[in-house]
Amino acid sequence: MAAVTITMNAMKLTARRQMQMQEVPRPVLTRDTDVLVRMARVGVCGSDVHYFAEGGIGSQRVEYPWTVGHEGAGTVTEVGPAVTRVKPGDRVALDPAQPCGACDQCLGGRPHTCRHLSFLGCPGQIEGCLAEYLVLPERSCYLVPDTMTFEEAAIVEPLSIGLYAISLSVPMVGAKIGILGAGPIGLSVLLPARFLGAERVYMTDKIDARLSLARKAGADWAGNPQTDDIAAEITRREPELLDAVFECSGEQEAMDQGVQLLKPGGKLMLIGIPGAANRISFDINQLRRKEIYIQNVRRQNDFVQKAIDMIARREIDVDIMVTHRFGFEQTQEAFEMVTDYRDGVVKAMVAFGE
Helix, strand or coil: CCCCCCEEEEEEEEECCEEEEEEEECCCCCCCCEEEEEEEEEECCHHHHHHHHHCEECCEECCCCECCCCEEEEEEEEECCCCCCCCCCCEEEECCEECCCCCHHHHCCCHHHCCCCEEECCCCCECCCCECEEEEEHHHEEECCCCCCHHHHHHHHHHHHHHHHHHHCCCCCCCEEEEECCCHHHHHHHHHHHHCCCCEEEEECCCHHHHHHHHHHCCCEEECCCCCCHHHHHHHHCCCCEEEEEECCCCHHHHHHHHHHEEEEEEEEECCCCCCCCCCCCCHHHHHHHCCEEEECCCCCCCHHHHHHHHHCCCCCHHHHEEEEEEHHHHHHHHHHHHCCHHHCCEEEEECCC
């Protein structure tokens, strides 16, 4: 008797700015350490939008059809015989990175730059989590307490990037920092920076609704580079300039502003993804004279549990990020809204049927 194939729905990119719900085989456990998760929430990330609107990021190009999505949370429904950290019925946040654990980077404490890293939703790596079910290794599944919502659990992924970026920058207690870009990653820097003791935080964005949200979330000042002279406004308030600037937009203009705003010896944190641009430039005279440090931030590095703990202890309120909610069948609409920055969107959240 032929085996019966169990199917599920997955939202596939089929062309630029085109998504289609497709019926596909439901994934099965193949390794003893595999976990099957029924998805509950998926957040729409800026990198997902690059794949949706531009067909790729740099050399990573989408081959259609392809499933994106990596900010996810759900419920464990099945586990392999060697799984010990989760069980069926557990609610989990997902770490989308799957390092090999054996290369020089992994052994050196840098699994986020693993030589053989696979990442959910990245072209040619692992199909993303915009599907009803997903199989992951147990190390990618993090228990979340019953007091946390699935939306909060999905936001763990971008928050962990913000926490990692802060850890690479400067001590937050008493720090004066700038955050250029008030989207989900910018807010994922702002919220923990405030909790960890940043003295003053300045934010920028081209969308006024995001600036209002940034002020509500704790920014001391927020300005729009299309209407404000950012460097002049912040310099007037901070004549000695800033200790660190977190560039969260991927825009050349913002990077240039970051260098202007940094004090001598300050640190420029590059988190934003430039998208189609493969090259950026800096005024070498400013960099040299002020001895500016430039630090790239590559995703997160073992900060998932720290992000869960921070949310669970109610040290920060990440719910403020979620401005729009869509059903799974409305995923195309969610991506279009985020791509076009409509209606003041910050974080769009896709909800699966309970």
